[in-house]
Amino acid sequence: MTKKTKLISFSPSTISKYIDCNASSWYSFHEDEKGELFVDKFYADIGNAIHESLLELQKYAKKKFYIGDDIDYVFFINFFYTQLDLQLETFSLSMKNTDVEERIVSIRSGIEQCVKLILTDIKFWAVDPTSKEILVWEEQWLDHNDKKEGVYLDDSIRSKTRADVIGIYNDKNDNKPYVLVRDYKTGKSITDPRTDPGLLMRGIWSLIELNNPLANWFVINRDLDINDSYVILEAVNLGAKKSSDFSIRSILYYKDLPAIVGSFSNVINKIEFVKQSVDQEIDAPASPGGLCKDYCPYLHRCNFGKQHVALRFGIESLENRIHSNQKAFTDYVSNRNLLLEQLTFISMQQCPNCQSELHEVPSPKKNIYIKKLLQCSQFPNCKFQIPTLLKKKKN
Numbered sequence: 001m002t003k004k005t006k007l008i009s010f011s012p013s014t015i016s017k018y019i020d021c022n023a024s025s026w027y028s029f030h031e032d033e034k035g036e037l038f039v040d041k042f043y044a045d046i047g048n049a050i051h052e053s054l055l056e057l058q059k060y061a062k063k064k065f066y067i068g069d070d071i072d073y074v075f076f077i078n079f080f081y082t083q084l085d086l087q088l089e090t091f092s093l094s095m096k097n098t099d100v101e102e103r104i105v106s107i108r109s110g111i112e113q114c115v116k117l118i119l120t121d122i123k124f125w126a127v128d129p130t131s132k133e134i135l136v137w138e139e140q141w142l143d144h145n146d147k148k149e150g151v152y153l154d155d156s157i158r159s160k161t162r163a164d165v166i167g168i169y170n171d172k173n174d175n176k177p178y179v180l181v182r183d184y185k186t187g188k189s190i191t192d193p194r195t196d197p198g199l200l201m202r203g204i205w206s207l208i209e210l211n212n213p214l215a216n217w218f219v220i221n222r223d224l225d226i227n228d229s230y231v232i233l234e235a236v237n238l239g240a241k242k243s244s245d246f247s248i249r250s251i252l253y254y255k256d257l258p259a260i261v262g263s264f265s266n267v268i269n270k271i272e273f274v275k276q277s278v279d280q281e282i283d284a285p286a287s288p289g290g291l292c293k294d295y296c297p298y299l300h301r302c303n304f305g306k307q308h309v310a311l312r313f314g315i316e317s318l319e320n321r322i323h324s325n326q327k328a329f330t331d332y333v334s335n336r337n338l339l340l341e342q343l344t345f346i347s348m349q350q351c352p353n354c355q356s357e358l359h360e361v362p363s364p365k366k367n368i369y370i371k372k373l374l375q376c377s378q379f380p381n382c383k384f385q386i387p388t389l390l391k392k393k394k395n
C-alpha cells in the first residue's frame with residue numbers, strides 16, 4: 001500500500017510574514033494565555049475599500065465593453081467614488097470623516113491614474129475567438145482542476161491564492177499575447193513584483209497552466225497561440241510618489257520555474273520547522289523594524305521589539321500599545337524594571353544581554369526604515385541586534 005503524502009497548505013501572506021520577521025511567525029504558531037495586542041486596521045480597511053472599488057469598476061467596464069457601450073472616463077470616476085462610499089460603509093467608515101478623506105485625497109492621483117489604466121487596457125485583453133469571452137478575470141481563485149484547488153508546487157505543497165487580475169494580454173508590438181498578472185496595491189510602501197510572494201505564486205501557477213493546461217476556465221481548449229515561455233507580473237502602486245513606481249512590471253520565465261519553486265519550497269519547509277520549534281530565540285530570530293510599533297500583535301512578547309519601540313518612539317508609545325490588552329499590560333508592568341535596565345545598557349552602547357560593546361553594522365535587509373543595525377560585538381553567539389535610531393524628520 002502506498003503511503004499518502006501529507007499536504008502542506010499555506011497562503012502567500014504566511015510567507016510574507018515569515019520573511020518580514022521569523023519571530024512574529026513563531027509567536028503566531030505558539031499562542032499564549034495573554035493573547036494578542038489590538039492592531040488598528042483603519043488604513044488597511046480604507047485600502048481594502050479602494051481595492052474592492054477598483055475591481056468592481058474593472059468588472060463593470062468589461063461588461064460595458066463587451067456589449068459595445070462607450071467607455072467614458074468621467075462616468076467611471078463617478079462610478080468609482082459611488083462604489084467607494086458603499087465599500088467604506090461595510091467597514092463602518094465614511095468619506096465624511098476627515099481622517100478617511102485625508103487618506104483618500106493623499107492617493108487621489110494614484111486612484112485616477114489607475115482608473116485610466118483599467119479603462120485603456122480594456123481593449124488590450126485578448127478575446128476568445130469562439131466564445132467571444134474577454135479573457136481577463138478579477139479575484140479569481142487559482143486551481144489546476146476541480147480536485148486540485150490552489151497552486152501546487154509539488155504533490156505535498158500547495159498555496160491557496162487568488163489574483164486581483166489575471167488575463168491574456170495582446171502584445172502591443174504584435175508578438176504573441178501573454179499572461180499578465182496584476183495586483184492593485186494601496187499601501188504606503190512600494191511593491192516590487194520580483195519580491196512579492198503573492199504575485200510570484202500567481203506567476204508560478206500561470207507558467208504551470210500555460211505548459212500543462214488543466215484549469216477548465218483558463219487557457220485550455222482555446223484557439224489562441226499564447227506565449228508560454230514567460231508571464232508578466234505587475235504591481236500597480238497607487239500611493240507611489242515617483243511616477244516610475246506607479247506600475248512596476250517584471251518577467252517570470254518558464255526556464256526559471258524550477259529555481260523559483262525550489263526557493264518557495266525551501267521557505268515553506270523553514271516555516272514548518274518554525275511551527276514545530278520550541279525555542280523562538282534560536283530558531284526564529286526577531287527582526288525589529290517598521291511593523292513592531294503599530295502592526296505586530298506580539299510586541300508584548302518580544303524583547304527586541306519592545307527595546308526598539310521604546311528607544312525609537314519613547315516608552316509611552318510602547319506602553320500605550322501594550323495597554324490595549326490588560327493581561328499583557330499587567331505582565332509588562334511586573335517586568336518593566338528589567339526593560340528599563342536593558343534600555344540603560346543600550347544607551348551606553350553596551351549589550352543588554354551580555355554587556356559586550358555594541359557596534360553599528362549595515363543592515364542586510366535595507367529599506368526606508370532600516371539602514372543600519374546596532375549589534376552586539378559577540379554576534380552571532382549573542383543574538384542582540386536592533387535597528388539604529390533614525391534621526392527624526394524635522395517638521
Ligand code: SF4
Nearest residue numbers: 021288292296302305
Ligand atoms: S515586535 Fe517586531 S521584532 Fe518582535 S516579533 Fe513583532 S515584528 Fe518581530
Ligand SMILES: [Zn+2]
Nearest residue numbers: 351354376382
Ligand atoms: Zn551581547
